[in-house]
Amino acid sequence: MTNTQVTHIQIDNYGPWTVTPEPRREVDLQTLQSRLYADLAQLFGNRDGYIFFSRFDNMIAVTNGLDEADHALIQESVGNRYPVTMSLSVATGTTPVSALGTATEQLQEAGSAQDDGRREVLRGQTIDDEFRTDADVQLAHFDVDDATEKYTDQLNEFDTFIQIEQGYAALMKYMREAHDSLSFFVGGDNVIAVCPDLDEADYRDACDHVRDAVDVELKVGVGRGRAPADAGMDAKHALEECRADGATVRFE
Amino acid sequence: MTNTQVTHIQIDNYGPWTVTPEPRREVDLQTLQSRLYADLAQLFGNRDGYIFFSRFDNMIAVTNGLDEADHALIQESVGNRYPVTMSLSVATGTTPVSALGTATEQLQEAGSAQDDGRREVLRGQTIDDEFRTDADVQLAHFDVDDATEKYTDQLNEFDTFIQIEQGYAALMKYMREAHDSLSFFVGGDNVIAVCPDLDEADYRDACDHVRDAVDVELKVGVGRGRAPADAGMDAKHALEECRADGATVRFE
Amino acid sequence: MTNTQVTHIQIDNYGPWTVTPEPRREVDLQTLQSRLYADLAQLFGNRDGYIFFSRFDNMIAVTNGLDEADHALIQESVGNRYPVTMSLSVATGTTPVSALGTATEQLQEAGSAQDDGRREVLRGQTIDDEFRTDADVQLAHFDVDDATEKYTDQLNEFDTFIQIEQGYAALMKYMREAHDSLSFFVGGDNVIAVCPDLDEADYRDACDHVRDAVDVELKVGVGRGRAPADAGMDAKHALEECRADGATVRFE
Amino acid sequence: MTNTQVTHIQIDNYGPWTVTPEPRREVDLQTLQSRLYADLAQLFGNRDGYIFFSRFDNMIAVTNGLDEADHALIQESVGNRYPVTMSLSVATGTTPVSALGTATEQLQEAGSAQDDGRREVLRGQTIDDEFRTDADVQLAHFDVDDATEKYTDQLNEFDTFIQIEQGYAALMKYMREAHDSLSFFVGGDNVIAVCPDLDEADYRDACDHVRDAVDVELKVGVGRGRAPADAGMDAKHALEECRADGATVRFE
Ligand SMILES: Nc1nc2c(ncn2[C@@H]2O[C@H](COP(=O)(O)OP(=O)(O)OP(=O)(O)O)[C@@H](O)[C@H]2O)c(=O)[nH]1
Ligand SMILES: Nc1nc2c(ncn2[C@@H]2O[C@H](COP(=O)(O)OP(=O)(O)OP(=O)(O)O)[C@@H](O)[C@H]2O)c(=O)[nH]1
Ligand SMILES: Nc1nc2c(ncn2[C@@H]2O[C@H](COP(=O)(O)OP(=O)(O)OP(=O)(O)O)[C@@H](O)[C@H]2O)c(=O)[nH]1
Ligand SMILES: Nc1nc2c(ncn2[C@@H]2O[C@H](COP(=O)(O)OP(=O)(O)OP(=O)(O)O)[C@@H](O)[C@H]2O)c(=O)[nH]1
Ligand SMILES: [Ca+2]
Ligand SMILES: [Ca+2]
Ligand SMILES: [Ca+2]
Ligand SMILES: [Ca+2]
Structure with a gap:
């Protein structure tokens, strides 16, 4: 918990x-x-x-x-x-x-x-x-798949931004309502969510929701820790694992 | 133009x-x-x-x-x-x-x-x-009505943020598609849009759209000028006029 | 002038x-x-x-x-x-x-x-x-010879700082009194002076004074211009010429 | 110690x-x-x-x-x-x-x-x-007496600066040589010195030296602590006591 x-x-x-x-x-x-x-x-x-x-x-x-x-x-x-x-x-x-x-x-x-x-x-x-315990904080680092190839290098920058923004708007609302989480856009194509004790199925569900709603493909790395800095860094490493092996959700 | x-x-x-x-x-x-x-x-x-x-x-x-x-x-x-x-x-x-x-x-x-x-x-x-001419730039400063009373002082801050964010997501998409404009969230409950030569009806239309789509009430001040700084400051003054007389759209 | x-x-x-x-x-x-x-x-x-x-x-x-x-x-x-x-x-x-x-x-x-x-x-x-004219501003960029070799890599950092600081104290006072100039330490081993219409002999005199007073060796590049930015950049280029040919004073 | x-x-x-x-x-x-x-x-x-x-x-x-x-x-x-x-x-x-x-x-x-x-x-x-002990750090906050009245409100700003700067140049050199201390100008008319275990007579001696050498009158508050932040804040409070009662040296 x-x-x-x-x-x-x-x-x-x-x-x-x-x-x-x-x-x-x-x-x-x-x-x-x-x-x-x-x-x-x-x-x-x-x-x-x-x-x-x-x-x-x-x-x-x-x-x-x-x-x-x-x-x-x-x-x-x-x-x-x-x-x-x-x-x-x-x-x-x-x-x-x-x-x-x-x-x-x-x-x-x-x-x-x-x-x-x-x-x-x-x-x-x-x-x-x-x-305080090592399970106190769970952070998830969401990232859009191939944003550079699909959007940044293709569309005018505002239309790219619309894609990212609509993805974020869908994600932040859904994570709030379905999963009691607080999701924040942090620049580029990245969103960091502060979550309760969610599991892999929950994250997969959120990614599915965003794909179905606004056609934006996400992957997500999840980290846990005593302090936000630890959980956040673990989430980034988990996201690199998604990048390495093509997974949609990875826990560190 | x-x-x-x-x-x-x-x-x-x-x-x-x-x-x-x-x-x-x-x-x-x-x-x-x-x-x-x-x-x-x-x-x-x-x-x-x-x-x-x-x-x-x-x-x-x-x-x-x-x-x-x-x-x-x-x-x-x-x-x-x-x-x-x-x-x-x-x-x-x-x-x-x-x-x-x-x-x-x-x-x-x-x-x-x-x-x-x-x-x-x-x-x-x-x-x-x-x-260069005095009509080169048109900027619109959108602002949510009574955001403090309706949201900030009532809801938890993330739910307030969801309202503002959904309002922004609706506005930026609509202004892009219907009015060839680029709209940017600038903090608080404010959005600044870079627009072509739009008139009062266009802005009213955009505010109506957002109200109908996500139930967020906007007002907007519009400024024009040779340089963005002039147009932007005029837009702010126009917005103050909206505040003063309850108008939804004002041109400076 | x-x-x-x-x-x-x-x-x-x-x-x-x-x-x-x-x-x-x-x-x-x-x-x-x-x-x-x-x-x-x-x-x-x-x-x-x-x-x-x-x-x-x-x-x-x-x-x-x-x-x-x-x-x-x-x-x-x-x-x-x-x-x-x-x-x-x-x-x-x-x-x-x-x-x-x-x-x-x-x-x-x-x-x-x-x-x-x-x-x-x-x-x-x-x-x-x-x-305004191209002769309005004269800036001089003074620099200590071989500061790295003589001080930074030899003394403890405070003793290096004392050398630079005593050099600066001597220079700023002399340039004020003898040459109506305002000299400012700008970090490292550098001093920028805002000067009236001084000539090579004046700058040589200032460098001699500092060497005699506190045993710190200076070189100086001088620039002139309509605006400080031009004069300052010219002074830097002149200083590079001092570095290249071992001169004590160079005008750009 | x-x-x-x-x-x-x-x-x-x-x-x-x-x-x-x-x-x-x-x-x-x-x-x-x-x-x-x-x-x-x-x-x-x-x-x-x-x-x-x-x-x-x-x-x-x-x-x-x-x-x-x-x-x-x-x-x-x-x-x-x-x-x-x-x-x-x-x-x-x-x-x-x-x-x-x-x-x-x-x-x-x-x-x-x-x-x-x-x-x-x-x-x-x-x-x-x-x-670590509470006596590890000793910081002294030096300040020029009545700098505003004597210099800032009287002389052109560069001549005020010369006074402060010559005072600093004299102090930093003397504190280094006589008292193994590192003194740094921190803006205005203030110098903060990092000192070994000095006593009131040492500080009085330093102030006397500067007055005799360059005719600048100083007062100084001294603080001690486990961490620089504590010692520094104590030094500031001690300096306020100098201001209150006209003392030249105060320990907190
Ligand atoms: N805030 C933040 N932004 C990041 C981080 N990593 C990448 N970004 C942003 O994301 C943008 C896109 O980079 P990537 O996600 O590496 O590129 P991509 O084309 O989507 O490729 P893949 O994500 O590997 O599919 C970058 O320009 C950054 O703005 C991060 O750790 N933090
Ligand atoms: N960037 C930006 N933000 C502003 C400006 N004015 C207000 N804000 C933001 O908007 C928030 C809400 O302030 P208001 O819009 O004055 O308050 P309100 O309760 O919505 O009241 P009304 O707009 O008068 O109906 C503030 O906290 C600011 O963050 C502005 O000129 N620029
Ligand atoms: N503000 C400022 N500082 C500089 C500039 N160039 C060098 N410095 C500083 O001067 C220090 C010493 O660098 P140099 O002057 O290149 O080195 P040096 O050993 O004295 O060698 P010479 O001057 O070539 O004899 C650097 O660490 C910088 O802090 C400059 O253009 N502006
Ligand atoms: N860095 C730093 N500068 C300070 C501090 N207090 C004052 N100063 C600077 O010192 C300048 C002169 O202020 P005072 O020392 O209060 O004025 P004064 O006229 O010398 O009066 P007395 O010191 O009370 O005799 C200010 O403008 C500040 O720049 C401080 O705590 N830290
Ligand atoms: Ca990506
Ligand atoms: Ca508002
Ligand atoms: Ca040098
Ligand atoms: Ca003072």
Whole structure:
């Protein structure tokens, strides 16, 4: 059984800030958002966590191994370097969806995303070291088969993007509904999913669903570990095995 | 009539690089990709262009006002600061889709995205200054109505994300097929579309389509200009007018 | 005769900010300062200017070719992305020192560096395009002879650093006093000086002075141009000529 | 007695790279160097270490608390994101100078800084956790008295910089020779010194020396700790006490 620790990160009162006193230049917003994400990738990643950009103003991280002090330091470090602040809420659960559900609720109880008075909230419980196990985190690295040959080198880049994007839209919805998983596009033709204790048939089912729905062929490597970094790296090695032997699903 | 100049940016031989000699840590890839995007946002943005991250390994920019020397300098600057290089191909057309079509084709003719020997290609034609007009670029800034109240403050963050993402997936496909436009998610609940000479009815039609297909309500501000930065800022002001008077579509 | 345009950049009220409400972590201050400098290097550099980090909270730029609107945009872009703001003051003069003198005075008149009420000041005059000439900027790129062999590969790194640093301290003071020039350490064993219309004998004199004072041997390449980027690149090519033929001073 | 762990970081074969095949644009080199430093500040800082930019191509870090695996990960992460690689050598000693001496020697034995074949060297011993104590690191935070009133608000910025720089040049040399300490300028009017077990009289002596040599008045806060981050933060608090009561030296 997995025991995923999930952190919901929300920029405080960001919508109003983007248009005060005037709409801010989009290039600056894009630079701010993507650098904040890059910094958080390093701040969480250096502690063996994983973060996903999702909507950029709201991000989702898998944080097994990070305690409250780690979260506080990350929050402070961003506050020291950005014109915006962020709130963090962390929770655990046997599925990623239930963990995130708790995390988001805690944040919502503290106030609206656009409540001017709610700043740098830090809520929730992390897993004590003694209760952590090697089965806590399951990550799956999905990848489109022969994306270069089938799409990138054939279609105009936007039509390639549509293929990848429709594949992602189908996968993320299905994995959420059928398998209580959180799936994130990570660039190129890759999606990383944070999963409960799924088995090979479940992943095969998801790949089948996407092929049937939008005609995009996927393969997937799955890794498990105490920390997201371990599970994620194992998933990548498993994916290389798919590449080597043509399998659709591989567990490391 | 618009005359959009579109640049297709592609990291050279990126797939193989990510797994050589071993799969590289995902946090480093994420950091690399998002910082490269942030740098390009500044490099294009400082010359009044706009770039969108799309797949990160392939990005699409609107570049009216940038000539070949600008493209060459951007390419060189990235080559000086990153472990990867990128190829650029630029073209123009009366619709963004046709411009991109030409740009991608030129790149494909130079070699595959995973051709080890194809590096730092720079192809295509830019618009001479004398032929530029104030009607060259049309940008539309779409935004979800009351996203905070309806989603962010109500659902768990992934379910909010699903709503936004399904809205985006529907919009990007429809705008491509029905209106020859390129639409990009830019974070939060926002999508920026690069459009040909569309009118109010066209935008209304797109918003209707998305509402009917996935039940997400949009409004949109539209701007036009000689350079993407002008059109984009106008679009934002128009969107503020939608906010002020409840309109679904506003042109600045 | 040179006509150097110099901009003095000052973070507003930075000292108090670093200790409010508590002293901020030094690593965050270092990250903030060096990234702000990197961003300004790009923002000025993309407009063919040069900026030097000097004290980080106060920086000095050579900005021939940038007008007031460019300065305003750079100021706004930083304000959009950092927790601190900055004031800019620009002036011109036949020597870099006199230009900077005017620039700093204008800023001081607007209020103290630690005046809480003085924010985002933008003062001064830039050179109209019609008055710019190819002789406006003279930049010199100084470099220590055989630094690798004599120091880096021989001494402990701090003792190497002491050599370079004492060389720099001697050079910057002498060039200021004897030649009205502004000299900046740019890393490694390199110093870039912003100079008035100096000739070969002047540079030879400066190198002799440093050798006599602190026993550090320098060579120097000199470039001239309409914009700092041109002069700077020419200086580098001239320095390569010194390397090729063993000369102490070379003009491109 | 202190037990300082010092890491010498050296970009591999950087000099030749900067001019191959042609001299690279200085703004790109500056951006590369300062971002690399910012990244290392975070990579070391997130593990409670401190790094100083010194010459940028060679940097010095205090790394008590980081083991070999931490160093390896930092090296790999930079290799994944930059066009250059770096070598690391770590050593310990009762004085920072002796620790650095060993570290640099190990690196020099592995090859020249400009040896094309020497890449990503990682050498040396770190302190086992069981041998670490709260007295291992002593950091001193020096600051110029009333720099704003005396210099920044009075002189042109370069003349202010000369004052600060001459103060630093005098301090770094004296602390090295008289007190086996490594002192680094960190921006503004601040210098952080990595020291052996010095007492109040030693610091008073150093401040006196600088006042007599170059007429710059300093105060200094001193902190001690198991890790650089603790010692550094204590030093900052001690400096605030100097500010509060006018003392020249304070230990936390
Ligand atoms: N984020 C991320 N992206 C990757 C990774 N590996 C590959 N990619 C992306 O995926 C794109 C396509 O590369 P591949 O998946 O290797 O190529 P392909 O043509 O689909 O070939 P196969 O997957 O081997 O069938 C690359 O350009 C990258 O953007 C990875 O580990 N992480
Ligand atoms: N990229 C980008 N994102 C924006 C911009 N304005 C708002 N956002 C994002 O949109 C999110 C929601 O903000 P709003 O759209 O203002 O809020 P809302 O609740 O939907 O309210 P209305 O749009 O006014 O109905 C913010 O958190 C931002 O992430 C913008 O100009 N650019
Ligand atoms: N900022 C900057 N630094 C440079 C540049 N070229 C070299 N360096 C730095 O200078 C250091 C020493 O390199 P070199 O000057 O080539 O080596 P050297 O041993 O002194 O040899 P010679 O100068 O050829 O006598 C490098 O590690 C870089 O840090 C440059 O163009 N700009
Ligand atoms: N790196 C770093 N720089 C700092 C810190 N505190 C202040 N500074 C810098 O020092 C500059 C001067 O600030 P202060 O030292 O507070 O001002 P001052 O006028 O000298 O006043 P006193 O030091 O109180 O006598 C600021 O602009 C900052 O650049 C710090 O903790 N770290
Ligand atoms: Ca693939
Ligand atoms: Ca909205
Ligand atoms: Ca040299
Ligand atoms: Ca001070």
